[in-house]
Amino acid sequence: xxxxxxxxDWYIYxxxxxxxxxxxxxxxxxxxxxxxxxxxxxxxxxxGVQSSGSIQRARTRRRKAQQHRVKHIVALxxxxxxxxxxxxxxxxxxxxxxxxxxxxLHGALGAVSMRTRHISPFAPLLIALVxxxxxxxxxxxxxxxxxxxxxxxxxxxxxxxxxxRRHMALYGSHDIFRADNQQGSxxxxxSAREAVQDAxxxxxxxxxxxxxxxxxxxxxxxxDLNSLSEMGFRILFIECVCEDQDLLERNIIEIxxxxxxxxxxxxDEAVDDLRxxxxxxxxxxxPIDASLENIGFVRVxxxxxxxxxxxxxxxxxxxxxxxxxxxxxxxxxxYFTRHGESEYNVLGRIGGDAALSARGQMYARALAEHMNGLxxxxxxxxxxSELRRTKQTAADIRAPKCAIRALNELDAGICEGLTYExxxxxxxxxxxxxxxxxxxxxxxxxxxxxxxxxxxRPVLAALEDEHNVIVVGHQAVLRCMLGYFLxxxxxxxxxxxxxxxxxxxxxxxxxxxxxxxxxxxVDCVDTHRKQPKNxxxxxxxxxxxxxxxxxxxxxxxxxxxxxxxxQL
Ligand SMILES: *[C@@H]1O[C@H](CO)[C@@H](O)[C@H](O)[C@H]1NC(C)=O
Ligand SMILES: *[C@@H]1O[C@H](CO)[C@@H](O)[C@H](O)[C@H]1NC(C)=O
Ligand SMILES: *[C@@H]1O[C@H](CO)[C@@H](O)[C@H](O)[C@H]1NC(C)=O
Ligand SMILES: *[C@H]1O[C@H](CO)[C@@H](O)[C@H](O)[C@H]1NC(C)=O
Numbered sequence: 001x002x003x004x005x006x007x008x009d010w011y012i013y014x015x016x017x018x019x020x021x022x023x024x025x026x027x028x029x030x031x032x033x034x035x036x037x038x039x040x041x042x043x044x045x046x047x048g049v050q051s052s053g054s055i056q057r058a059r060t061r062r063r064k065a066q067q068h069r070v071k072h073i074v075a076l077x078x079x080x081x082x083x084x085x086x087x088x089x090x091x092x093x094x095x096x097x098x099x100x101x102x103x104x105l106h107g108a109l110g111a112v113s114m115r116t117r118h119i120s121p122f123a124p125l126l127i128a129l130v131x132x133x134x135x136x137x138x139x140x141x142x143x144x145x146x147x148x149x150x151x152x153x154x155x156x157x158x159x160x161x162x163x164x165r166r167h168m169a170l171y172g173s174h175d176i177f178r179a180d181n182q183q184g185s186x187x188x189x190x191s192a193r194e195a196v197q198d199a200x201x202x203x204x205x206x207x208x209x210x211x212x213x214x215x216x217x218x219x220x221x222x223x224d225l226n227s228l229s230e231m232g233f234r235i236l237f238i239e240c241v242c243e244d245q246d247l248l249e250r251n252i253i254e255i256x257x258x259x260x261x262x263x264x265x266x267x268d269e270a271v272d273d274l275r276x277x278x279x280x281x282x283x284x285x286x287p288i289d290a291s292l293e294n295i296g297f298v299r300v301x302x303x304x305x306x307x308x309x310x311x312x313x314x315x316x317x318x319x320x321x322x323x324x325x326x327x328x329x330x331x332x333x334x335y336f337t338r339h340g341e342s343e344y345n346v347l348g349r350i351g352g353d354a355a356l357s358a359r360g361q362m363y364a365r366a367l368a369e370h371m372n373g374l375x376x377x378x379x380x381x382x383x384x385s386e387l388r389r390t391k392q393t394a395a396d397i398r399a400p401k402c403a404i405r406a407l408n409e410l411d412a413g414i415c416e417g418l419t420y421e422x423x424x425x426x427x428x429x430x431x432x433x434x435x436x437x438x439x440x441x442x443x444x445x446x447x448x449x450x451x452x453x454x455x456x457r458p459v460l461a462a463l464e465d466e467h468n469v470i471v472v473g474h475q476a477v478l479r480c481m482l483g484y485f486l487x488x489x490x491x492x493x494x495x496x497x498x499x500x501x502x503x504x505x506x507x508x509x510x511x512x513x514x515x516x517x518x519x520x521x522v523d524c525v526d527t528h529r530k531q532p533k534n535x536x537x538x539x540x541x542x543x544x545x546x547x548x549x550x551x552x553x554x555x556x557x558x559x560x561x562x563x564x565x566x567q568l
Contacts, residue, residue: 121314124203126233128212131240132281134251136303141213142511154207158199160214163191174276219286226295237297239288244302258510303329328465335470336504339389340364341524348551351416356392363501363522368396382470390472406455409474413446420548435535438494485513500524
């Protein structure tokens with residue numbers, strides 16, 4: 001009956017149409033057979049009668065002209081025509097293959113498929129990663145989670161091996177991964193169960209995506225997971241396959257470096273252990289087979305070189321598919337720096353398109369010297385904003401440059417070019433509102449941090465696949481970019497410290513990043529304004545300005561020789 005209730009609308013139309021055509025045929029048939037005693041036809045469509053879920057319809061029709069009773073029994077047993085519409089193409093071939101062998105199994109699969117289709121496209125999504133160790137699953141999981149969190153979802157990775165480590169204080173050896181190791185597989189089952197439970201709780205708490213990072217290599221395990229769709233979750237499997245020997249070797253080296261399991265082992269031991277662990281898994285591994293498993297999945301080959309999707313629908317899933325198809329997860333080093341001190345920085349003014357101060361120019365030279373030294377060994381590229389101060393800062397670095405509008409500084413709208421003191425004087429209420437929620441506050445005719453996060457999305461996605469890029473940007477924009485790579489909490493973004501005249505070097509480290517701050521010995525003003533204690537709109541001017549960093553009133557002429565002279 002599930003068939004009727006779920007697909008009721010079109011099903012009824014289909015059925016009415018079917019009846020009409022059918023009665024016309026019967027009428028013709030009856031006329032031809034005038035004189036025959038009885039016409040009795042039994043039409044059975046579809047694959048043989050299955051007791052469960054079969055729909056039987058009987059229809060009787062009197063034919064006055066012949067005074068005969070013609071009885072038609074139409075046994076509508078999951079007619080193949082209907083099924084072909086309900087199910088995806090792969091599934092119908094699966095059906096014919098399994099019909100004789102696995103009728104009961106197929107019944108279960110069909111039921112799940114129909115239920116999955118009924119789940120809202122906006123329902124919480126459980127992503128399960130499938131694949132052997134060292135295929136880049138964890139990296140994919142964490143990158144995906146970072147990307148989703150940035151795009152307004154709340155995603156979290158549930159790493160099976162972390163749960164396993166909780167059960168075993170010390171990692172013994174590959175032995176626990178042997179299929180016939182009772183104790184080992186009990187521990188692994190237990191930890192996978194706990195990870196799944198936590199993932200389910202996470203989704204039930206109102207979060208939108210849980211990423212289950214286990215191996216889930218066998219068909220049976222995947223079937224278990226897929227049945228979670230009964231709880232109203234959407235399920236997506238992502239299988240990571242890697243045939244490229246170079247990539248595989250690199251992944252293995254990364255695991256040896258970064259995995260907590262191998263911290264305490266000598267290198268030879270670790271290599272041997274990992275090799276044996278892989279062998280145990282390979283013996284149990286059953287790759288996803290679209291004709292045998294009725295699940296929606298994405299297969300990612302060689303870390304994003306080829307991405308194929310099967311029965312993937314839904315709003316989040318399509319975003320994910322788009323993200324995965326552009327992904328090249330290679331080790332990378334990225335450099336970020338703010339422009340050198342600008343004339344507006346010296347004066348404590350925000351926004352604008354000022355030129356560099358004398359000290360800013362000194363920084364530009366120091367930066368060029370530093371980067372050109374590195375660039376002789378490896379090629380670099382430079383991304384700047386479209387504003388003068390970033391272009392001037394990057395001018396002397398020997399590398400191809402491109403100016404990207406999305407890297408422009410936050411647009412302060414009506415407050416462009418003002419000092420904080422002037423803002424407090426002219427727009428005290430706006431100033432207070434900004435202090436109350438700096439992340440979401442949008443300047444009138446300008447932008448908020450959320451706005452720049454949105455416009456930075458394509459830049460960040462591109463940057464994730466680049467190596468040796470120097471980004472010369474601005475305070476708010478770099479806060480967002482660094483926040484993305486370092487998984488900062490969104491509310492902390494607007495208060496991150498990104499000082500002037502400092503190179504921030506990010507190096508990928510497993511699936512996270514290592515930060516290095518390289519301070520150049522060139523003096524500059526401080527532009528970081530902490531959140532003041534009193535953010536009420538009735539606060540006094542003194543309360544509002546208490547955290548404003550000191551700056552100059554006019555541009556000092558000999559700034560780089562004497563910094564104490566004109567200080568406020
Ligand atoms: C490393 O091994 C030593 C002795 O075998 C042990 O005391 C220590 O806790 C181990 N460290 C880790 C991180 O497993
Ligand atoms: C903020 O300042 C206003 C006005 O001076 C005062 O009434 C209020 O209590 C202060 N709030 C806090 C949290 O200090
Ligand atoms: C810096 O300014 C102080 C006070 O005006 C002055 O005494 C000193 O000679 C100046 N130093 C330089 C290097 O110009
Ligand atoms: C895969 O997922 C299922 C979920 O039911 C779990 O029972 C199983 O232990 C997992 N396997 C591994 C190796 O993570």
